[in-house]
Amino acid sequence: MSTANVIMQLANPAVGYAVARSTVDSGRLDRHPVKRARTTASYLAVAVFGTATDRRRYRQAVNRQHVQVRSTLDSPVSYDAMSVRLQLWVAACLYVGWEDIYQRVHGPLCGEYREEFYRQGMVLGTTLQMPAELWPTDRDAFEVYWQQQVAMIDISDEVRDFLLGIAHFDYAPRLIKKRYGPLKYRRTIGYLPQPFREALGVIWTAEDQDWFDGYVRRLIARERRKPLWLSQLGFRLLLLDTRVRHKLGRPLV
Numbered sequence: 001m002s003t004a005n006v007i008m009q010l011a012n013p014a015v016g017y018a019v020a021r022s023t024v025d026s027g028r029l030d031r032h033p034v035k036r037a038r039t040t041a042s043y044l045a046v047a048v049f050g051t052a053t054d055r056r057r058y059r060q061a062v063n064r065q066h067v068q069v070r071s072t073l074d075s076p077v078s079y080d081a082m083s084v085r086l087q088l089w090v091a092a093c094l095y096v097g098w099e100d101i102y103q104r105v106h107g108p109l110c111g112e113y114r115e116e117f118y119r120q121g122m123v124l125g126t127t128l129q130m131p132a133e134l135w136p137t138d139r140d141a142f143e144v145y146w147q148q149q150v151a152m153i154d155i156s157d158e159v160r161d162f163l164l165g166i167a168h169f170d171y172a173p174r175l176i177k178k179r180y181g182p183l184k185y186r187r188t189i190g191y192l193p194q195p196f197r198e199a200l201g202v203i204w205t206a207e208d209q210d211w212f213d214g215y216v217r218r219l220i221a222r223e224r225r226k227p228l229w230l231s232q233l234g235f236r237l238l239l240l241d242t243r244v245r246h247k248l249g250r251p252l253v
Contacts, residue, residue, distance in 0.1 A: 001097055002040070003184065004191035007163050008093040011199050012149070014079035015086055016159035021075065024068050033171045039253040042242050044094070045235040047127040050242075055127045058242065061252040062128060076156065084130045091125030091135075092146060098124070100191075104216060105223050114139055155199045163200065187215065 010016040046058045069081035079086065098121060103109060109117050118139040126132055136142040155163065165171070167188045169181040189202055190212030197204050223231065242252050 001101060001191050002037075003167060003188040004196075005093055005097040006166065007188070007192060007200065008096070008196055009090050010159060010163060011153035011155055011196055012086070012089050013077045013154050013156065013159075014083075015089065016155060016162075017071070017075060017077055018069050018079040018081055018086075020159050020162040022069050024065050038238070038241075041235070042238045042252070043127065044124075045238040046242055047123045049232070049235055049239050054239065054242065055123075057246055058252055059128060065253055066128075076158075082129060084134055087125055087128045087130040088134050089149060091121075091128075091130060092142070092149070094124045095121035095142075096146065097191075105220055118142060150193075150195050153195065153199050155201075160200060164202075186211065190215070 010019055043058060043062070046054045050058070063082070066081035069079070071077065071079045095118075099109065099117070102117070115138055122132060122135040125135060136145045167185045169177045169184045172181070186208065189197060189200075189204055190208065192200070194204075245252055
């Protein structure tokens with residue numbers, strides 16, 4: 001799901017070019033995949049499980065990277081990684097992924113619990129610079145925002161090549177790409193909502209959907225057998241890692 005969510009975020013042209021043309025080499029997924037995977041997962045761990053102090057520290061660390069990401073005179077679109085509107089879009093994509101996974105495992109969100117779940121999703125943006133009041137007021141308002149934004153997604157040839165390279169595992173060592181690349185690609189495209197597949201220009205057949213449905217059913221069956229502490233363990237360890245890094249004076253991102 002993580003790679004599919006990256007594609008969703010980068011389907012916004014400003015975010016797409018900001019990442020594809022980023023000059024912050026240490027934060028590029030295509031050049032430092034392990035580090036980028038750790039920092040992204042750590043951000044989610046801090047946002048969901050961390051304290052206000054954890055979030056403030058991580059926000060400051062991310063800001064030092066984001067402040068360097070701005071469009072130049074030759075950029076096809078204008079962008080600034082500190083834009084709260086772009087951060088809202090990224091947070092919205094993360095929330096949609098979060099909600100999708102929850103409902104696949106636990107069933108539909110309904111009533112007041114749906115609203116409470118949605119309100120908690122605000123932290124995915126406020127852990128950065130997004131002000132709380134920018135988060136749509138309720139889940140229905142969010143749906144209106146989401147559909148409006150999805151109607152405007154656009155993936156250029158340059159960004160498409162960048163994203164397909166990630167989906168195909170081009171940044172992995174050759175043997176790993178050969179073994180796991182086809183599975184990663186098929187799984188990534190399977191998690192994408194149809195408008196994003198169309199924007200990416202990929203083919204998704206009924207046979208692909210049948211395979212993906214079976215793949216997800218097996219994942220869900222395993223997840224439902226896990227105790228809650230085990231499902232959360234990876235994020236808890238990442239949160240601990242950020243705290244240890246802070247004490248040792250090591251960079252968080």
